[in-house]
Amino acid sequence: MVQAKSWILAKHFDGFPKKSDFQLQVEELPEPKDGEVLLEAVFLSVDPYMRPFSRVRMKEGDVMIGTQVAKVIQSKNPAFPVGSHVVGRCGWRTHALSDGTDLVHVMPDWPKDVSLSLALGTIGMPGLTALFGTEEVLKLQKGETLLVNAAAGAVGTVVGQIAKIKGCKVVGSAGSDAKVAYLKELGFDEAFNYKTVSSLEEALKKASPDGYDCFFENVGGIFSSVAIQQMKNFGRIAVCGSISTYNDAAPQTGPYPHLTMIFKQLKMEGFMQSRWEHKRPESLMRLMAWFKEEKLKCREHITNGFENMPAAFMGMLQGENTGKAIIAV
Numbered sequence: 001m002v003q004a005k006s007w008i009l010a011k012h013f014d015g016f017p018k019k020s021d022f023q024l025q026v027e028e029l030p031e032p033k034d035g036e037v038l039l040e041a042v043f044l045s046v047d048p049y050m051r052p053f054s055r056v057r058m059k060e061g062d063v064m065i066g067t068q069v070a071k072v073i074q075s076k077n078p079a080f081p082v083g084s085h086v087v088g089r090c091g092w093r094t095h096a097l098s099d100g101t102d103l104v105h106v107m108p109d110w111p112k113d114v115s116l117s118l119a120l121g122t123i124g125m126p127g128l129t130a131l132f133g134t135e136e137v138l139k140l141q142k143g144e145t146l147l148v149n150a151a152a153g154a155v156g157t158v159v160g161q162i163a164k165i166k167g168c169k170v171v172g173s174a175g176s177d178a179k180v181a182y183l184k185e186l187g188f189d190e191a192f193n194y195k196t197v198s199s200l201e202e203a204l205k206k207a208s209p210d211g212y213d214c215f216f217e218n219v220g221g222i223f224s225s226v227a228i229q230q231m232k233n234f235g236r237i238a239v240c241g242s243i244s245t246y247n248d249a250a251p252q253t254g255p256y257p258h259l260t261m262i263f264k265q266l267k268m269e270g271f272m273q274s275r276w277e278h279k280r281p282e283s284l285m286r287l288m289a290w291f292k293e294e295k296l297k298c299r300e301h302i303t304n305g306f307e308n309m310p311a312a313f314m315g316m317l318q319g320e321n322t323g324k325a326i327i328a329v
Contacts, residue, residue, distance in 0.1 A: 002038065004095035006063045007309050011053060016247045016317070017051070022064070024221045029095055031098065037080045037103075039070035039088060039096045045120040046316045046325035047154070051246040064092040064309075067125065069106065069116050085110075087119055092309050093262035094329060103246075107284045111292070115300075118291070121154050121171060121324030122298040127287045128280065129240060129273040130216075134166070137238040137271050138214045141173040142167035145208050147227060150218035151191065152179035154324035159216045160188050161296050171207040173223070186297060194223065204230045204237055211235075219244045228257045228266065237268040247317065289312045301322035 003026060010023040032038045032283045045067045051063050072084050077100050080086060086103040090096040106119050114123075121127065133155075134140045150156045151172025160170045164187045171190040172183045190207035197203040204212075204227060211232040217224055219303035220242030228237070260269070276283070290296040301321035303312040306329050318323040 001031070002110055003243045004029045004093060005306060006094070007092035008063050009058050011060060012058075013054065017310070019310055024307065029097055032076050032097055034076050035099050035284070036097050037072050037077050037100060038074035039069050039086070039090060039098060039103075039112075040073045040304070041068045041090070041094050041096075041329045042085070043117040043120055043126075043305070044068040044092065044327040044329065045175065046303075046309070046312050046327060047126075048243045048246065048316065050313065051243075051317060066090075067120060068093075068095070069119050070096070080105075082179075085116060085119075087124065090277050094306050104280075105139075107281070107288065114288075114291070117300060117302070117324075117326045117328070118298065120326060121300060122158055122291060122296060123284055123287050125273060126154035126288050126324060127158050127296075128276075128283055129155050130162055131283055131287065132273050132276045132279075133216055133240055133271060134159060134162050134214075134237040136238045136276060137269050138216065140166055140168060140214055144213035145169040145171065146216065147173075147204070147208070147211070147212045148216040148218070148232075149169045149173045149194070149227070149272055151183055151188065152176075154321075155240060156216070156218060157183075157186060157298065157323055158296065161186055163212060164188075165290065165295055169208070171204075171212070173203075176249070179322055182299065193198050200226045201229070202262075210225050214238070216240065218242075221245055221307050225257055228260055229264055230261070231264055233264050235266050237266060239268060239270040243317075263305050285313055301325045304328050317322075 005026050008023050011021045012258050068090050072080050075082050085106045088103045146168050148156050148159045152174040163170045169189045172188045173194045175195050180191045182195050192203045211230050215237045217239045218241040221244035300323050
């Protein structure tokens with residue numbers, strides 16, 4: 001028997017999450033049955049999608065949704081031997097029982113000098129989101145100009161670097177001067193702090209007077225409305241997230257540039273990386289190769305201690321992290 005801790009949704013969020021919305025519970029897990037494995041979390045992911053998913057896919061008392069890198073500590077499933085590492089949608093738990101259907105092995109031959117935490121970031125779902133968004137949705141071409149917002153986050157940092165690998169001009173926006181400086185370190189051609197510019201429209205025009213071929217959208221709200229006006233004819237927009245709206249008690253309403261979409265004949269497409277699950281193995285190998293070649297750099301915002309998951313989650317929603325937000329158990 002193993003003592004397992006988990007964070008549950010004690011109360012649905014009313015606007016921005018509060019500490020009292022979460023509750024830590026402890027339970028004893030039984031021995032795994034035939035076909036099952038017992039997992040012990042090593043790293044847990046903290047992601048923006050957890051906020052809207054909690055609204056539409058969870059009820060009070062459910063364990064918080066989330067992904068983790070875990071070690072198999074007991075196994076009655078030959079596909080997952082003891083000592084192997086997996087990525088699983090196990091939620092906010094220190095230990096979990098699984099029949100293996102919700103698990104994938106960490107990429108084969110994972111380099112010993114690379115932290116397994118990257119399987120939740122650059123060499124994981126955020127990296128795949130960036131790759132598929134730029135290649136499959138935007139079909140980004142050499143010489144084009146790309147705009148990405150929330151550019152210092154787990155997805156945005158990879159988007160910008162992939163675009164530079166492909167020979168594109170990249171403009172990024174972020175929420176602090178330190179984050180803007182980091183984007184410059186990563187090779188972004190232009191970057192600005194959207195919180196301090198006097199005019200978002202003027203900042204976008206100054207960064208790329210000729211406009212934008214592609215826009216990787218993570219923020220939504222007013223930023224989206226202003227950015228769409230700066231698109232070139234036949235521009236493409238990949239909608240990955242809308243973090244500016246996640247904590248709204250009611251859906252945002254307001255002006256939306258429909259005529260601009262029509263007159264410029266823009267293409268806008270929402271997506272999730274799971275659409276290209278069949279390309280996952282080869283795509284992870286590409287991301288790892290770029291990382292080892294130092295074409296992809298990454299920064300992690302690591303919080304130690306499972307007990308600090310709610311604080312890390314709320315901090316991520318407030319933009320405290322640069323790069324991927326991770327919990328080290």
